[in-house]
Amino acid sequence: DAIRFVPDYGTVQASPVVIRSPLNPGNHLVYIANGNGTITCMENPVGTRGARVRWTLRVPDLPNQESGQVYDDEDANFTAGLFTPNNALSDRYERLYHEIVPTNDPGNIQRAYWKIQVPTSGQYYVFAWFPSDDQNAREAQYVIEHEDGALRVRIDQRFGGRWVLLNKIPVAMRSGRTYEIEVNNFSPADVAAGSQRVIADAIRVVSADGLNNAVFSTPAVGRVRVRDGGGTVSRWVVVFGAQNGAVYAVDALGDGENGTRRGETKIYWIVKPQNSTSFSYASPLILENEDLVAIGNPSGSVYLINTDLNPNDSNTYFRWTYTRFNAAFVSTPAYDPATRLLYIGSSEGGNQFGRLIALNPFVQDNSSTPEDERVVWVYPPDNRDPIEPITSTPAVALGRVYVTTGGVEGGRLYVIKADNGSLVWARPDLGTPLTSFFSF
Numbered sequence: 001d002a003i004r005f006v007p008d009y010g011t012v013q014a015s016p017v018v019i020r021s022p023l024n025p026g027n028h029l030v031y032i033a034n035g036n037g038t039i040t041c042m043e044n045p046v047g048t049r050g051a052r053v054r055w056t057l058r059v060p061d062l063p064n065q066e067s068g069q070v071y072d073d074e075d076a077n078f079t080a081g082l083f084t085p086n087n088a089l090s091d092r093y094e095r096l097y098h099e100i101v102p103t104n105d106p107g108n109i110q111r112a113y114w115k116i117q118v119p120t121s122g123q124y125y126v127f128a129w130f131p132s133d134d135q136n137a138r139e140a141q142y143v144i145e146h147e148d149g150a151l152r153v154r155i156d157q158r159f160g161g162r163w164v165l166l167n168k169i170p171v172a173m174r175s176g177r178t179y180e181i182e183v184n185n186f187s188p189a190d191v192a193a194g195s196q197r198v199i200a201d202a203i204r205v206v207s208a209d210g211l212n213n214a215v216f217s218t219p220a221v222g223r224v225r226v227r228d229g230g231g232t233v234s235r236w237v238v239v240f241g242a243q244n245g246a247v248y249a250v251d252a253l254g255d256g257e258n259g260t261r262r263g264e265t266k267i268y269w270i271v272k273p274q275n276s277t278s279f280s281y282a283s284p285l286i287l288e289n290e291d292l293v294a295i296g297n298p299s300g301s302v303y304l305i306n307t308d309l310n311p312n313d314s315n316t317y318f319r320w321t322y323t324r325f326n327a328a329f330v331s332t333p334a335y336d337p338a339t340r341l342l343y344i345g346s347s348e349g350g351n352q353f354g355r356l357i358a359l360n361p362f363v364q365d366n367s368s369t370p371e372d373e374r375v376v377w378v379y380p381p382d383n384r385d386p387i388e389p390i391t392s393t394p395a396v397a398l399g400r401v402y403v404t405t406g407g408v409e410g411g412r413l414y415v416i417k418a419d420n421g422s423l424v425w426a427r428p429d430l431g432t433p434l435t436s437f438f439s440f
Contacts, residue, residue, distance in 0.1 A: 061210020
């Protein structure tokens with residue numbers, strides 16, 4: 001008789017976030033993170049019941065170099081051009097690799113390339129394999145053709161013998177279409193350095209659509225500076241942590257704005273800290289005027305991420321990373337412009353107790369001193385007994401930090417001076433039984 005197609009709404013455990021539309025102040029933009037691995041932006045005209053989906057992003061997973069399609073330099077879809085075959089370097093892929101001398105002459109650029117097709121439409125990462133040698137190119141240029149144009153990246157080929165990720169942000173490809181992935185010999189820096197060869201050996205194309213990218217973290221939305229189109233620009237972004245331990249920043253407007261297609265958005269960066277675990281309910285805070293994102297992680301670290309980072313240079317990712325032994329951070333940070341401090345609660349000792357920590361986002365730790373210069377104060381101080389675990393978001397107003405604690409036996413509301421970490425009052429009073437109003 002009839003069938004109905006129903007979207008996979010998944011499990012929504014994150015809170016929705018609403019802003020006035022920067023494009024039309026008469027509309028609201030609503031952002032919804034989903035346990036099925038999607039982020040959706042809905043547009044709602046104020047005062048009406050109508051709404052439409054501006055875009056939905058299926059959050060791409062982190063690259064897995066054990067899967068995907070491999071293309072060698074002896075395959076029929078490889079064109080060597082003036083690159084010549086060789087087998088002198090031992091950690092090549094399979095039997096041969098192809099090489100050519102670098103050039104600084106724009107009129108004499110030579111390229112080798114693979115023609116590829118992907119099995120399904122989606123987002124893809126591309127890896128390259130090349131053998132190692134000190135005389136290999138330091139800035140070999142790869143060009144990845146994709147649905148939105150071409151991505152050019154420079155790769156140091158001295159350190160190979162493994163799969164090297166070319167694109168830190170996945171690119172869109174569609175089934176049934178042919179794309180070229182090339183490596184060329186135009187590298188003035190390698191000519192100046194005396195490098196002897198640019199290598200074309202093998203590539204691997206890997207789908208970014210995974211199963212470990214559910215989002216339970218409540219997104220943050222703000223206007224910051226990001227890299228886009230070869231320059232640094234101001235954009236409205238949505239930032240969130242995912243179950244795969246990565247933090248994502250995507251365009252908040254999408255739907256044809258800022259170089260996106262209708263009904264879609266785009267990713268500005270993906271950052272996966274080395275020691276991060278699933279972000280679970282830990283949510284980010286955007287410091288708009290500082291172009292920073294602060295987010296805690298259950299692994300015991302707080303990450304301060306530069307929003308205008310270069311996705312291809314991991315040295316630009318972090319302002320700093322603060323780590324506390326035997327702690328977990330699932331509380332969302334708060335920021336006070338008056339003190340210029342971040343406040344975040346910890347859950348320590350296997351969720352048995354906690355502390356409130358004030359961090360200075362504008363200083364670095366001096367490794368030659370015993371103290372951590374980023375830590376302005378801790379309540380209670382580390383030389384005193386802790387309080388109950390803190391999993392809630394602190395609130396800051398008029399020079400005070402308000403925070404609730406909660407364990408299996410209950411919790412309290414604490415009010416603490418924002419500048420020095422001294423206790424103003426607690427309810428119930430210290431020394432009296434905890435209240436069950438504040439609990440997990």
